[in-house]
Amino acid sequence: MSANAVSQVIEEIFRREAGRVLATLIRLLGDFDLAEEARQDAFAAAIEQWPSQGTPSNACAWLISAGRNKAIDRIRRDKLFRTKIAGELAGVEGGIEQVIEEDDAEVFGDDRLRLIFTCCHPALNEEARIALTLREVCGLSTQAVARAFLTSEETMAQRLVRAKKKIRDAGIPYETPDPSVLEERIEVVLAVVYGVFTEGYAATAGAHLIDVELCTEAIRLGRLLDALLPDHAGVLGLLALMLLHDARRASRVSDAGDVVLLGDQDRSQWDRGEISEGLTLVDRSLSIRGQVSTYAVQGAIAALHAKAGDSASTDWPQIVGLYEVLLRLQPTPVIELNHAVAVSMVDGAARALDLLDSLAARGRVTQYHLLHAARGRFLQQLGRLGEAREAYSTALRTATLEPERRFLAARIAGLQGICAPPVSG
Amino acid sequence: MNYLLLIYNNEAETMALGETALKKMMGEYTDFTKSVVQAGNFKAADRLRPVSSASTVRVRNGKTAITDGPFAETREQLGGYYLVEAKNLDEATAIAARIPGAKYGCIEVRPIWPPEAY
Numbered sequence: 302m303s304a305n306a307v308s309q310v311i312e313e314i315f316r317r318e319a320g321r322v323l324a325t326l327i328r329l330l331g332d333f334d335l336a337e338e339a340r341q342d343a344f345a346a347a348i349e350q351w352p353s354q355g356t357p358s359n360a361c362a363w364l365i366s367a368g369r370n371k372a373i374d375r376i377r378r379d380k381l382f383r384t385k386i387a388g389e390l391a392g393v394e395g396g397i398e399q400v401i402e403e404d405d406a407e408v409f410g411d412d413r414l415r416l417i418f419t420c421c422h423p424a425l426n427e428e429a430r431i432a433l434t435l436r437e438v439c440g441l442s443t444q445a446v447a448r449a450f451l452t453s454e455e456t457m458a459q460r461l462v463r464a465k466k467k468i469r470d471a472g473i474p475y476e477t478p479d480p481s482v483l484e485e486r487i488e489v490v491l492a493v494v495y496g497v498f499t500e501g502y503a504a505t506a507g508a509h510l511i512d513v514e515l516c517t518e519a520i521r522l523g524r525l526l527d528a529l530l531p532d533h534a535g536v537l538g539l540l541a542l543m544l545l546h547d548a549r550r551a552s553r554v555s556d557a558g559d560v561v562l563l564g565d566q567d568r569s570q571w572d573r574g575e576i577s578e579g580l581t582l583v584d585r586s587l588s589i590r591g592q593v594s595t596y597a598v599q600g601a602i603a604a605l606h607a608k609a610g611d612s613a614s615t616d617w618p619q620i621v622g623l624y625e626v627l628l629r630l631q632p633t634p635v636i637e638l639n640h641a642v643a644v645s646m647v648d649g650a651a652r653a654l655d656l657l658d659s660l661a662a663r664g665r666v667t668q669y670h671l672l673h674a675a676r677g678r679f680l681q682q683l684g685r686l687g688e689a690r691e692a693y694s695t696a697l698r699t700a701t702l703e704p705e706r707r708f709l710a711a712r713i714a715g716l717q718g719i720c721a722p723p724v725s726g
Numbered sequence: 727m728n729y730l731l732l733i734y735n736n737e738a739e740t741m742a743l744g745e746t747a748l749k750k751m752m753g754e755y756t757d758f759t760k761s762v763v764q765a766g767n768f769k770a771a772d773r774l775r776p777v778s779s780a781s782t783v784r785v786r787n788g789k790t791a792i793t794d795g796p797f798a799e800t801r802e803q804l805g806g807y808y809l810v811e812a813k814n815l816d817e818a819t820a821i822a823a824r825i826p827g828a829k830y831g832c833i834e835v836r837p838i839w840p841p842e843a844y
Binding site for chain 2: 479
């Protein structure tokens with residue numbers, strides 16, 4: 302094989318296996334930074350040796366073994382380091398023979414799962430979990446992770462260093478959690494994956510409504526989790542939910558970058574492949590006995606939207622019912638708000654407005670712009686235009702995303718013409 | 727690794743517990759301590775006197791200032807500790823969750839920093 306062809310093979314292997322190689326090296330070396338350096342060394346060695354020696358039959362095992370040997374060399378060279386981790390080094394060397402035997406997809410899979418649980422450990426703060434997962438599991442560059450968080454590369458690099466230091470100093474294990482806490486820990490992982498997705502789907506601030514890369518990464522993580530934890534209601538439900546949302550991605554924003562509401566979206570643009578996969582996954586998740594995943598219920602709602610030809614023919618009564626199920630499982634203000642919107646489609650704007658006012662009276666969401674936007678819409682439908690304008694203005698003051706702000710400003714401008722002047726005196 | 731499990735409780739609420747409730751809690755602590763000793767995680771443990779007996783020492787510009795009371799006045803106060811050896815944070819937090827005081831207040835889990843790792 303020519304050197305050029307070999308380097309293409311290595312590039313392909315890097316793209317496919319870099320995550321697995323890193324996960325196993327972290328287990329063997331017990332240190333993120335050491336493992337990252339070792340992986341880099343291993344790929345460098347491959348570029349150097351494979352053109353003359355040929356590509357090994359099991360590239361992954363070769364890279365892991367090369368990486369570990371390079372790490373051991375590195376530790377030995379560093380005398381200062383040597384006394385400090387002499388004990389650990391003995392452990393690493395003990396594991397050498399073992400790993401080459403462990404050339405087994407299951408073991409590599411377990412390492413990636415361990416890595417996910419470590420990066421999503423509840424003792425790390427939420428931002429650190431998402432950042433670490435994107436960096437270490439998805440293999441995004443620090444620069445790309447920084448972009449996702451709308452922060453500088455330097456800040457993100459420091460945040461990652463702090464998170465890895467916490468893992469080391471606090472003794473956060475590199476292990477699949479004990480069965481007694483496994484379900485709780487899976488929930489944390491799912492929240493991280495969904496966090497990555499929603500961060501991408503509706504970037505919390507700034508000009509872009511959708512950061513496609515993050516959505517794609519989140520779905521990829523969902524698929525990886527499904528492969529590692531098969532037939533888990535939560536994993537299936539989350540993957541379904543993400544696919545069903547992602548299917549609508551192209552129609553959520555106009556060419557000019559403006560928000561398009563669900564009812565106005567061009568449904569011919571929806572991704573039918575993602576929808577049919579999502580529908581199957583929702584059914585599979587909901588058919589698992591004894592586990593009702595909130596993600597699957599949300600997925601079922603998204604599925605009803607996906608199946609409908611337009612807003613009018615949507616099965617709104619069933620959507621209201623599903624939101625009520627969801628409210629019992631997870632009574633949050635955001636779900637209450639979505640429930641009210643669905644109710645407006647079944648029982649009308651007056652009933653929905655009552656629900657929102659009761660929600661607002663409990664004082665939990667006064668700063669949430671979508672609450673005010675929905676109020677504005679209901680008031681407008683009821684012909685209470687002055688109050689509608691006021692609600693939209695409040696929404697505009699609390700909204701941060703540019704496209705959403707433009708949308709709200711347009712709503713206000715639309716009301717301007719038909720609004721009666723304020724009564725004076 | 728060694729971990730210090732710091733037990734924070736609201737002292738006033740503990741004092742206000744009736745005799746039966748207090749006895750029950752003491753019993754829970756005795757059982758818990760026995761189980762940690764048996765499992766081999768135990769290194770040390772003590773109950774602290776109320777924060778009203780605490781003093782705080784600061785040295786600024788060579789002058790020692792001693793003030794009455796704990797470092798910070800909060801709703802919950804440090805009431806005791808366990809020093810345990812655990813294989814990782816998951817084991818340490820699992821032990822912390824079994825401390826009876828975890829039900830009333832909270833437990834801070836701090837890894838011990840061994841001198842050889844400075």
